[in-house]
Amino acid sequence: MSATGEPEMPLLDVQDISRSFGSTRALIGASLLIEPGEIVALMGANGAGKSTLVKILSGVQAPDSGTILLKGQPFAPQSPAEAVKLGIVTVHQSTDVVGIPGLTVADALLLHHYVDGRQRFFLSAKSVRREAAHILQEAGFHLPLDRDFADLGAADRQIVAIARALADKAELLILDEPTASLSTQEAERLYGILLGLKARGIAILYISHRTADLAALADRVVILRGGRNVGSFNRPIDFSAALETMIGRPLNTARPDRRAQFGATVVNLQGVRLLAKSKPFDLTVREGEVVAITGVLGAGKSRLLSTLFGVGQFAGGKAVLEGKPYAPKSPAEAIAAGVALVAEDRHRSALMPADWPGESVAATISLPHLKRWYPSGFLFSDAEKTRAIAAISRLGIKAAGADASVWSLSGGNQQKAVIARWEVEKSRLLLLDEPFQGVDVGARQDIVTTIRSHANRATLIATSDYEEAQEVADRILLIDQHTLIELTPTAVSADHQEEFA
Amino acid sequence: MTTVNDISKDTLHQGADSRNTASFVRETVRRGAVFILLAGLIIIFSLAQPAFININNLMSILQAVAVVAIIGAGVTVTLAIGGFDLSAGAVAASSVMASSYAMIVLGLNAYQTVPLVLAFGALVGLANAFLIVKLKVPDLLATLSMMFLLSGLQLIPTAGRSISVGLILPNGSTATGRYDPLFLTIGRSSLFGFIPFPVILLMIVGVILFVLTERTRLGRLLFAVGGNEVATRLAGANTAKIKTFAYVLSGTLAAFGGIIVAARVGRGDVSSGASLLMDSVAASLIGFAVLGLRRPNVLGTITGAVFVGILLNGLTMLNAPYYTQDFVKGFVLVGALALTYGVSRART
Numbered sequence: 077m078s079a080t081g082e083p084e085m086p087l088l089d090v091q092d093i094s095r096s097f098g099s100t101r102a103l104i105g106a107s108l109l110i111e112p113g114e115i116v117a118l119m120g121a122n123g124a125g126k127s128t129l130v131k132i133l134s135g136v137q138a139p140d141s142g143t144i145l146l147k148g149q150p151f152a153p154q155s156p157a158e159a160v161k162l163g164i165v166t167v168h169q170s171t172d173v174v175g176i177p178g179l180t181v182a183d184a185l186l187l188h189h190y191v192d193g194r195q196r197f198f199l200s201a202k203s204v205r206r207e208a209a210h211i212l213q214e215a216g217f218h219l220p221l222d223r224d225f226a227d228l229g230a231a232d233r234q235i236v237a238i239a240r241a242l243a244d245k246a247e248l249l250i251l252d253e254p255t256a257s258l259s260t261q262e263a264e265r266l267y268g269i270l271l272g273l274k275a276r277g278i279a280i281l282y283i284s285h286r287t288a289d290l291a292a293l294a295d296r297v298v299i300l301r302g303g304r305n306v307g308s309f310n311r312p313i314d315f316s317a318a319l320e321t322m323i324g325r326p327l328n329t330a331r332p333d334r335r336a337q338f339g340a341t342v343v344n345l346q347g348v349r350l351l352a353k354s355k356p357f358d359l360t361v362r363e364g365e366v367v368a369i370t371g372v373l374g375a376g377k378s379r380l381l382s383t384l385f386g387v388g389q390f391a392g393g394k395a396v397l398e399g400k401p402y403a404p405k406s407p408a409e410a411i412a413a414g415v416a417l418v419a420e421d422r423h424r425s426a427l428m429p430a431d432w433p434g435e436s437v438a439a440t441i442s443l444p445h446l447k448r449w450y451p452s453g454f455l456f457s458d459a460e461k462t463r464a465i466a467a468i469s470r471l472g473i474k475a476a477g478a479d480a481s482v483w484s485l486s487g488g489n490q491q492k493a494v495i496a497r498w499e500v501e502k503s504r505l506l507l508l509d510e511p512f513q514g515v516d517v518g519a520r521q522d523i524v525t526t527i528r529s530h531a532n533r534a535t536l537i538a539t540s541d542y543e544e545a546q547e548v549a550d551r552i553l554l555i556d557q558h559t560l561i562e563l564t565p566t567a568v569s570a571d572h573q574e575e576f577a
Numbered sequence: 578m579t580t581v582n583d584i585s586k587d588t589l590h591q592g593a594d595s596r597n598t599a600s601f602v603r604e605t606v607r608r609g610a611v612f613i614l615l616a617g618l619i620i621i622f623s624l625a626q627p628a629f630i631n632i633n634n635l636m637s638i639l640q641a642v643a644v645v646a647i648i649g650a651g652v653t654v655t656l657a658i659g660g661f662d663l664s665a666g667a668v669a670a671s672s673v674m675a676s677s678y679a680m681i682v683l684g685l686n687a688y689q690t691v692p693l694v695l696a697f698g699a700l701v702g703l704a705n706a707f708l709i710v711k712l713k714v715p716d717l718l719a720t721l722s723m724m725f726l727l728s729g730l731q732l733i734p735t736a737g738r739s740i741s742v743g744l745i746l747p748n749g750s751t752a753t754g755r756y757d758p759l760f761l762t763i764g765r766s767s768l769f770g771f772i773p774f775p776v777i778l779l780m781i782v783g784v785i786l787f788v789l790t791e792r793t794r795l796g797r798l799l800f801a802v803g804g805n806e807v808a809t810r811l812a813g814a815n816t817a818k819i820k821t822f823a824y825v826l827s828g829t830l831a832a833f834g835g836i837i838v839a840a841r842v843g844r845g846d847v848s849s850g851a852s853l854l855m856d857s858v859a860a861s862l863i864g865f866a867v868l869g870l871r872r873p874n875v876l877g878t879i880t881g882a883v884f885v886g887i888l889l890n891g892l893t894m895l896n897a898p899y900y901t902q903d904f905v906k907g908f909v910l911v912g913a914l915a916l917t918y919g920v921s922r923a924r925t
Contacts, residue, residue: 385811387811406810406813406815407810407811407812407813408813408814408815410813411813412813417811419811424805424807424808425807425808425811426805426808426811427805427808428800428801428804428805428808429804429805431870431871431872432800432803432804432872433791433796433797433800433801433804433872434797434800434801434804435804439797443797443801443808443809443812443814444812444813444814446794446797446798447794450794453793453794453795454788454792454793454794455792455793455794455796455797456792497812
């Protein structure tokens with residue numbers, strides 16, 4: 077079964093573990109078996125217990141009951157450092173904490189050594205470089221050692237983290253949504269590396285929702301729902317069955333009906349250039365139309381959307397909104413002109429910190445609309461609450477109420493609240509940047525439904541996931557090197573062709 | 578005080594959600610800790626020294642903390658936007674000098690002096706905002722350098738002398754003006770013979786600032802800037818304007834505090850206001866613990882100032898030496914912050 081043998085003893089044997097947080101039971105008798113050299117994917121909707129299981133395995137939390145055996149020995153790490161020492165290393169989703177901007181890649185590779193004293197106290201650039209090169213060579217990766225860590229892309233940072241894990245003699249690597257911020261090519265490079273590790277007998281526990289990842293990598297998919305094991309699929313994996321098991325209801329596989337008839341042109345870009353040196357392009361989005369722009373990371377999707385929202389300016393060309401020239405200098409001007417942006421990365425771009433004023437679901441929704449909803453300036457009425465209650469039921473947000481903290485919601489429901497913020501008031505052009513980031517399948521469908529339910533506005537979505545684009549859009553455009561280059565004829569009509577210069 | 582009850586109900590409601598009774602009790606203790614301690618202190622001091630509970634003594638405590646609380650309220654607003662106004666104490670101190678200079682050297686009356694000094698405070702706030710918002714100087718550095726600048730500036734017009742009637746100016750002439758009696762009533766009069774005027778001013782400032790920060794659109798936006806500036810800008814708010822407002826408000830309130838000090842002491846003392854910064858910052862930070870909000874809040878700041886005032890007054894009545902005062906303030910601050918952040922750790 078496993079690539080390197082030793083079938084008689086599993087590497088990791090998690091038996092019947094449970095963990096509660098207050099009255100919430102995060103894990104209920106969950107089990108997991110991983111052989112050496114096996115890639116096991118862990119799937120589950122938000123709140124299914126995935127992260128609790130990962131936290132237990134990486135030594136952040138302890139289970140309330142149950143046993144964990146690592147190579148036949150009881151495994152109960154008191155801290156992440158102890159788990160690492162025993163051979164279980166977790167590579168977290170956010171890779172910017174792997175190194176420090178201003179220090180080199182070599183430093184990032186040796187960071188652990190600096191901390192635990194394996195490195196000598198006095199450093200020379202030469203010895204650092206030599207040891208870092210050694211680590212990379214052991215791992216079989218190539219990275220520019222002298223580059224500033226800040227210049228590394230997400231994929232390279234991921235590789236730094238993995239190389240460090242290997243230097244720590246990891247036998248089980250836990251990867252938490254490693255491809256979430258990677259482009260397709262970068263993800264493929266990562267697959268290659270992971271399959272190489274598998275061939276060397278290293279086991280991988282892989283947490284992801286992306287079917288492309290799982291199809292390329294997973295030997296087995298283990299599915300959690302409500303803290304319990306609800307299914308396990310061996311290769312070849314039946315993904316629709318797996319997804320249905322994960323969300324516990326049949327997947328609505330039928331794509332929403334694409335519309336072919338649209339209203340008046342809402343936004344029209346003519347000969348627009350995103351960067352001074354990029355090629356100009358045209359784009360028209362009409363009322364009722366949902367257009368998705370897809371492309372790799374850094375291709376200019378976010379730049380296009382944020383420029384339309386008044387963050388930065390086009391380097392050339394002109395934009396027309398509703399027949400009038402449109403060149404907003406700030407988000408405020410864009411909003412006044414009827415443009416709304418659900419920006420990428422809701423934590424950074426939309427949410428207030430926990431325990432801070434404005435962290436409730438209602439306040440999250442009301443932030444841009446305070447002036448309209450509270451013309452007196454005093455927050456004495458229930459204006460935001462009533463609208464939030466309506467939004468909660470309209471979008472199917474799972475929340476204890478309008479006053480509940482947005483941080484008590486799962487990722488998908490947080491995203492719904494952020495979308496509700498811009499959907500609740502009329503707008504002419506709705507821009508959504510990666511609206512499905514960190515959103516489970518169930519919530520994704522609700523969001524698609526919400527986006528498609530508005531026929532009285534134009535919608536422009538940026539997503540690096542082509543499947544997502546197909547799921548939501550009437551028309552899909554490809555962006556590469558800051559210019560729109562290709563039209564995929566999903567709802568072909570003659571006038572589309574004119575849009576490309 | 579209905580508004581106060583509203584808050585604790587809200588927050589307690591969240592607490593009730595947090596599962597079991599042990600954590601509920603812990604939450605209640607954490608949220609009410611400052612008030613419980615305050616009540617305890619008052620009882621202990623009253624038993625040990627019956628003169629403590631005398632209404633005149635209580636009023637003198639409030640009078641003593643009024644200035645610190647008013648300046649602290651301004652600092653709290655800058656904390657809410659995620660900044661910090663370290664120049665507040667220096668603004669207050671130079672406002673004492675400016676008030677005295679305006680009346681004694683320039684011969685202005687109260688109606689001219691008060692707006693002038695408030696405008697001075699607002700101008701300093703504007704300068705802070707310019708450094709922070711336009712030039713992107715980090716807030717601590719900008720206001721710290723402003724503090725230095727002001728504490729030097731206030732010495733220049735009088736060549737380092739304190740200002741009192743009959744001041745000899747650097748050019749050798751004698752100043753002819755005097756304190757406007759009307760100006761002095763700001764600091765020295767009292768309502769019904771026992772509520773000092775500064776206490777009334779504190780109550781007015783407190784109510785206005787509380788409503789502003791907790792119950793208005795602008796207040797929500799102030800906290801929004803402090804909580805997530807990017808999100809606030811993407812929501813269409815003019816964050817530069819909001820930050821500028823906070824620093825101007827803080828500067829103006831600090832100048833107002835300085836006016837009250839000047840009206841109390843009736844002279845422009847170069848060393849007045851030395852401890853105002855530390856005291857008002859301490860009040861704002863102790864305020865984080867009040868109701869366990871773990872964030873800047875005006876009610877907390879005022880409570881924090883009163884708490885320190887009661888403690889110092891009580892200890893003085895029990896013959897604690899004056900030089901222990903800073904230690905006591907520091908101890909309260911450390912305790913309050915440990916309580917706010919330490920006890921809450923168990924929540925997650």
